[in-house]
Amino acid sequence: MLKCDDLSFSYFDLNKKQVNKVINHLSFKIKTGEFISIVGPSGCGKTTLANIIAGHLPVESGKVFFNDKLVSSPGRDRFVISQENDLFDWMTVEKNILFSNHVDADKLIKMVHLTGCENKYPFQLSGGMKKRVAIARALAANSELLIMDEPFNSLDYQIREKLYFELLEIWLKTKKTVILITHDIEEAIFLSDKIFLLTKPPCKLKKVLLIDFKRPRNVALRYSKKFLRLKKIIQESICI
Amino acid sequence: MNKAYVKILVIICVICLWQATYFIQGFHNNLIPSPIVLIKSFYDVISSGELNEHILASLDRVLVGFFVASILGIFLGLLFGYSKVMGLIAEPLIEILRPIPPIAWIPIAILLFGLGNNSSYFIVFLGAFFPIFTNTLFGVTQLPKKFKNISRTLELGKVSFFNDVLLKFSMPYIFVGLRIGIGMAWMSVIAAELIGAQSGLGYFIQINRLLLNTDKIVVGMIVIGIVGYLLSKLILFLGHSLMPYKGDSNVEM
Numbered sequence: 001m002l003k004c005d006d007l008s009f010s011y012f013d014l015n016k017k018q019v020n021k022v023i024n025h026l027s028f029k030i031k032t033g034e035f036i037s038i039v040g041p042s043g044c045g046k047t048t049l050a051n052i053i054a055g056h057l058p059v060e061s062g063k064v065f066f067n068d069k070l071v072s073s074p075g076r077d078r079f080v081i082s083q084e085n086d087l088f089d090w091m092t093v094e095k096n097i098l099f100s101n102h103v104d105a106d107k108l109i110k111m112v113h114l115t116g117c118e119n120k121y122p123f124q125l126s127g128g129m130k131k132r133v134a135i136a137r138a139l140a141a142n143s144e145l146l147i148m149d150e151p152f153n154s155l156d157y158q159i160r161e162k163l164y165f166e167l168l169e170i171w172l173k174t175k176k177t178v179i180l181i182t183h184d185i186e187e188a189i190f191l192s193d194k195i196f197l198l199t200k201p202p203c204k205l206k207k208v209l210l211i212d213f214k215r216p217r218n219v220a221l222r223y224s225k226k227f228l229r230l231k232k233i234i235q236e237s238i239c240i
Numbered sequence: 241m242n243k244a245y246v247k248i249l250v251i252i253c254v255i256c257l258w259q260a261t262y263f264i265q266g267f268h269n270n271l272i273p274s275p276i277v278l279i280k281s282f283y284d285v286i287s288s289g290e291l292n293e294h295i296l297a298s299l300d301r302v303l304v305g306f307f308v309a310s311i312l313g314i315f316l317g318l319l320f321g322y323s324k325v326m327g328l329i330a331e332p333l334i335e336i337l338r339p340i341p342p343i344a345w346i347p348i349a350i351l352l353f354g355l356g357n358n359s360s361y362f363i364v365f366l367g368a369f370f371p372i373f374t375n376t377l378f379g380v381t382q383l384p385k386k387f388k389n390i391s392r393t394l395e396l397g398k399v400s401f402f403n404d405v406l407l408k409f410s411m412p413y414i415f416v417g418l419r420i421g422i423g424m425a426w427m428s429v430i431a432a433e434l435i436g437a438q439s440g441l442g443y444f445i446q447i448n449r450l451l452l453n454t455d456k457i458v459v460g461m462i463v464i465g466i467v468g469y470l471l472s473k474l475i476l477f478l479g480h481s482l483m484p485y486k487g488d489s490n491v492e493m
Contacts, residue, residue: 056389074392086386090408090485099404100394121485141394 002030002053002145002177007062009048010202022048024202025062030179032067032144035171037180037188040198040206041238046181049203050149053179054080066145076100078145079138083153085130087122087137094118097136105140111170112136128159132166139174148180152187161219164191168216185234189227190217197237207237273455278462281455291459295467297439298429301357302471305364306425313369313421314414317376318406327377338374342367342428350436360432360440367428368421375420379413380406415479422475426468441467 009023022045030036038046051057053064055074064071066078087096093114098105109115112132122130131151138146152160168191171178182188188195195209209230213221221227255275262274273281285291320327342363353359387409391401433442445460 054389054393056392074389074395076393076395079393080389082386084386086390088387088390088405088408090411090483100396123486 001032001065001067002179003065004028004053005063005065007049007052007064008060008202009045009052009057010060021202023052024204026198026204027062028196028205028208030177032177033175035178035180035191035193037182037192037195038198039182039185039188039195039234039238040203041200042183044198044201044203046198047149050080050082050147050179050181053145054078054147056080076141077143078147079141079143080147080149081131081134081138081151082149083151085122085127085134087130087133089122092119092121093125093133096122096133097140099137101140101142103140103142108136108140111139111173113166126159127155128163131155131163135167135170139170139176143176145177145179148178148182150182151180152182152184160187167191172215185231185238186222188234189230190222195234197234209233271454273458277455278459282459282462285456285459291444291463294439294441294444294460295463297437297443298433298441299467301360301429301432301440302364302422302425305361305429306368306422308361309365309368309421309425310372310418313372313417314376317373317414317417318380318402318410321377321380321410322402322406334370334373338370342424343431346432346435349432355436355438357437359436360429363428363432364425368425371420371424372414372417375417376410376414379410382413383409411483412479415475415483418479419472419475422471423468426464426471430464 005027007023007026008021010019010021012018013020026049038049040046048057052059053066053071055071055078058072071078088099091099094105094109097108105118109118112135114129114132114136117125117129122133125133134151135146152163155163164187167178170176180188180191189211192211195211196205197207197209198204199206211230213226259275316330320330345363345366346359349359349362353362383406387405391405396405429440430442433440434446437443441460441464445457445464448454448456448460
């Protein structure tokens with residue numbers, strides 16, 4: 001379980017010479033195994049939040065608890081998968097995945113559909129394949145929480161679609177907790193159990209939307225009335 | 241047309257042009273030998289074994305000095321880049337020592353180590369050390385935040401971070417340093433031999449100056465050029481075989 005308790009964060013803007021408050025007394029709870037999306041207006045501190053939960057940034061005030069332990073530094077139990085490619089260039093796919101933990105590589109590589117690419121280097125992979133390796137690496141480290149910070153941003157449409165289903169499949173199989181940070185509303189509705197809507201910066205939690213579509217979900221869902229209604233609610237909430 | 245053919249063609253053209261100038265009356269004063277004389281002279285010094293000995297003597301000095309410089313340069317570069325305190329202490333010293341050309345060290349090297357091989361090793365070491373060290377240091381400081389973050393997430397130990405991340409990431413930068421370093425080492429050894437040695441290619445061209453064998457001087461110079469080129473190629477080859485991957489560090493070997 002992840003618990004964020006009264007988080008605040010600001011940074012000093014060197015250009016404007018003033019302190020900018022990004023996160024303002026934000027509190028929420030996420031249950032183990034949930035698929036949560038965090039959606040908010042651009043610049044509302046979503047990535048900052050991801051970095052705080054991962055332990056890369058110290059909070060100004062407030063506390064983050066993961067499985068009842070206070071988060072103070074990064075750890076294997078919380079993995080960030082960002083839009084940036086952070087695979088080690090000098091390691092093959094297999095070595096990247098197994099670098100920190102020796103697990104059954106074949107099973108993992110099969111799960112992320114990378115069979116046959118074990119000995120390739122990251123520069124030989126497409127964007128989508130790199131994302132799959134990053135996910136497999138997190139799974140190999142036995143991470144319990146995947147913090148996905150706009151992971152599909154740089155990918156083209158068809159690959160995104162494919163990765164949605166792969167991600168859901170992996171999530172259903174492994175029962176990891178997933179926090180997906182995104183600005184893509186459809187992506188958020190299609191994938192998550194709950195959507196946390198944030199306000200403009202300094203951000204607070206504005207609304208929690210329950211997405212109770214049955215799983216496994218299929219593409220037709222996107223044209224249902226309920227889906228469109230949810231999309232409208234979110235759109236209006238973000239743009240105001 | 242293939243690039244290699246073009247290169248060979250250029251060399252052949254230059255040699256032909258050079259030879260052709262000898263047919264112009266009054267153009268030469270017999271100081272610079274013609275290619276035909278050089279080829280004959282080259283054959284002589286190779287077949288008598290005279291040149292081979294000097295090449296081996298120079299190579300020995302370069303390889304010993306360069307090897308020590310590589311080990312020390314890479315190690316200290318990694319260490320000073322990794323530890324901010326060490327970097328701060330070392331910076332002023334290095335910034336003052338670095339601009340002193342290896343040749344300027346020759347007098348003190350001869351006083352310290354005598355006229356033997358040791359002073360040449362020392363000069364070569366100095367020539368190669370700074371490019372290797374500074375490039376390694378630069379590489380380490382270029383380590384992107386994303387790799388630091390993922391290393392912390394993976395909870396890597398210090399040794400693993402040093403070996404598997406920092407060193408591996410810096411490899412392209414290190415190899416740029418090694419390539420510049422081997423060039424500097426080769427230039428330094430020739431300079432050292434011109435002044436304080438009894439063998440080697442530098443000594444070979446120096447002694448032939450005293451004997452007024454201009455053809456041998458030029459042969460020596462050309463051999464210096466060729467060996468230097470081959471050494472640089474060797475490092476390049478080593479780099480490519482050690483790093484079959486490409487990073488996004490934008491370093492081109």
